[in-house]
Amino acid sequence: MQTRKKTAGLALVGIIAVGVAGCGTTQTVSDAPAPLVLVTHDSFNLSEGTLEKFTEETGIEVEVQAAGDAGELVNKLVLTKDSPLGDVVFGIDNTFASRAVNEGVLADYASPDLTDAESQYLLPAGSGLEQLTPIDNGDVCVNVDHEWFAEAGIAEPVTLDDLVKPEYKDLFVTPAANSSSPGLAFLLATVAAYGDDGWQDYWQQLVDNGVKIDAGWSDAYYVDFSGPSSEGDRPLVVSYASSPPFEVQEGDTEAPTGALLDTCFRQTEYAGVIAGTENQALAEKLVDFLFSVDVQNDIPESMYVFPVNALATLPDGWSDYAEIAEDPFVVSPDDIDANRETWLSEWAAIATP
Template sequence: MAPTHHRTRTAALGLVGALALTGCSAVGGGTDAGEGTGGGTVTLVTHESFGLSEGILEQFEQETGLTVEIVQQADSGALVNQLVLTKDAPLGDLVYGVDNTFASRALDEGVVVPAEVTAPAAQDAAAYAVPGDDGALTAIDVGDVCMNVDLTWFDEQGLEPPETFEDLTAPQYADLTVVPDPVTSSPGLAFVLATIGEFGENGWLDYWADLRDNGLQVADGWSEAYYTDFSGGGGEGPRPVVLSYASSPPFTVPEGGDEPTTAALLGTCFRQVEYAGVLAGADNPEGAAQLLDFLLSDEVQADIPTSMYMYPVSSSVELPEDWASWAPLAEEPLEVAPADVAEHREAWLDDWSATVVG
């Protein structure tokens, strides 16, 4: 959720520990990454956009003696659905990519178990803890889901780009916007929540009806929306307005240029948090714990901005210089109470589908 851009993103791994199946069935018991289990395989279940910069995952394998296998699902929504469907025979040992729009479902279904995280960045991650969670999900990165516009396209058309939610429903912007399907896409669901935060429960569906009537296109997922349908995503698609991230623009700076060709509309943002957790019933919970802790290591956290195009949760990581200018987080992202998301998510998605898809 950029060149091989955040939802062709990469994620990382790790917690150091052993399985202590005591009263709370928590995974933990801190050891250093180099004090691994001595070999074996740990399977990471993640979304289709997972990836890490070359050499980082290999470093984890060398230090621990573990071999990492990756099982990829589609977007975060589809990922959580699969975790629920397979919870009696889990797909792997560790999951990365459950975000705050679907986290409550993963917790309610018991697909992840508490883990003791020992990395220094665990204190920073705690600031993003899911309310009511007892340590089953650990925050790894954050980012703002916002509408993005192709500045080059609008300049060539002699048209001022939209700036607000309401602008997207204006006649001059008809047939210009594409968003991923919120039923299976976590960025798509984040934008639904942004509209609920902006227009309230009595007005958000009317807003989506206006978008629909103004020629909204719904793509299967973020990758299709950004790389295929968006005119500024490298695929030369027909639509110059797309749902993406506040961190997307820096990755559209052309070679030899010093400014991006796209911009994020920071007044339309919803803050997304991505989590990792040890899967209940994992074959290798000890390896999963080590991999979880590694996700919060300095190596991985420092790699997140350039490989995952998200903000690391670690406060000690130095961000790329151009992020201050071209990838700032929204000062006032739109919010919906986590309890409301948990209670109403499925009904909201049903209402969205009935209104937009029919």
Template sequence: MIIRTRRTLATVAAVGLLPALAACSGSEAPGESGGSSTDGELSGTVTLVTHDSFALSDGLLESFESKTGLQVEHVAAGDAGTLVNQLVLTQDSPLGDVVYGVDNTFASRAVEAGVFEPYTPTDLDPSVTAQAEPGLVALTPIDRGDVCLNVDTAWFEDAGIQPPATFEDLTEEEYADLTVVTNPATSSPGFAFLLATVSAFGEDGWQDYWAELADNGLRVTDGWSDAYYVDFSGGGEGGERPIVLSYATSPAATVTEDGSASTTAALLDTCFRQVEYAGVLAGSDNPDGARALVDFLTSGPVQADVPGSMYMYPADESVELPTEWEQFAPLAEEPHEVAAEEIAAHRDEWIEQWTATVIG
């Protein structure tokens, strides 16, 4: 097993760093989807705390400010794990008013610590409310995506080797020294992939699987950026490993110029469904503004902008998706799942066991 530590640039929803697809247009005005917006009665500054990969198209936040009279300040706090740690450590003096980017792999820790003031916008599409897991009802789903292995199909074609398709394939000799993943202790996608293996192999089998991966030349990095852009041969920057941990949407960013094919593919049997949330921070200086901003993040224009700006699926399943996504970025039909309460109960234990097994 090879492990390399690098400075993490952005490890959650980091596919927002990939070339953006054109976002679809939405018909709903910002702020109209929720129940807290009070036009003409809001004022002051509302501080939005996010992970490093938050992005919206130019003009969207400005339209919210114009409509509500609020001024939005944006604070990027690192990857999802760092973000949650900061929220917990600063809960008596919150970093801001509203947070976006905590996901179902880390959110339970912040909820248990009392970081959030419960709030749910009104008039959400049923598909959005259906994604709010028990134990995370204080938060509002904003987007979703599948964390899974990706392969450089062009590399495998040139090498005359059949690409892997399953978890088990990666332990075979023909795939030795070909895989790079991210550390679950420092990376939300990395922890999501660990959870996928817990789901696939059970609590009695996942450690043995990781031991086999490590013995087969697995490389581990701290963050998605390094894994995808530095080590992955399909990332466009000279990497040498054709198997990488990324997202099911990533192949939509490696489509050929004529749009007929992608040079990478996602292994949909290895996916874990990640949901990213927004929430009002307890102790907010501007709770009304915070609730209005959560409403805005669930509005039609923002939900339609999510695929192109952050390369995630919008939580609102009624939103039209870019045409390329049906062919090149489908979600897994049966993603691996671990309940939020199980994650909360075993997170630290599983990470410690993974570290002992893979890093030693």
């Protein structure tokens, strides 16, 4: 993380014209404020020119600082809350939100642009409703490389139970639950599926069946997964139900990968103002901007997830390949808050060699 320079107030660019005696020339001095710092997870991405629209509207540039996966992002915010890393955070999700709220790393602000249409994405009152604005959502699911299985002549798995069968040994990769929000979402799916007393045995079976565990989603998907845009040899990976559209090439009539919809956990990502910012008013404007239609329309093709703003539109063909689980696994925020550290400790004891 880089140390940032904080602005001295909310003044926009000021230009001071100074006449130089005897020469008839003019000298200008710029008093431009430093950029707003947007702290994000490593997977944050918007199309070129999108954040520049905020600068056009406000005169303030945005500097993006990546801080690892969502779990690492929250950890860094907690460790640095007495000397904030930035002004706004994006990428805290419903699996880590309660920790961020309880540790006091967020200022009290949620975008006033939210409507009843987005209420389904809000956290329960008292768990961060007043501090987090939903930005995107998606189902975290096991993704499958259709082409790999077709060439191998092996039937694709369908359920979580299938993943521990011998025919899928050494074929599955997942990001770690203690450093990755999709990894934690998958852990929570197994908790919901097998119960507080049964998920540990399931994970031991996964480990015995050769599951590979990477630090983050990017390594799991782009390095170890065997899909067309990846470089690996494992045809099963924890990703999103909205990942397959981005494997479709021009002229394709089917996606080469798919999501196993019986393995999904629904995830929502949020933005918030970081407590201690000296740019509260401008930081609030940036949160509003992330919820705006300009950004929301860009999210599907930039970050492979669904926008939450009811006025946003999906790209052509998105609905043909991006599926939504009808009955995703659910764990309540209260249960996550009460048990997350215990579950992660138990998970690490099983998953760490």
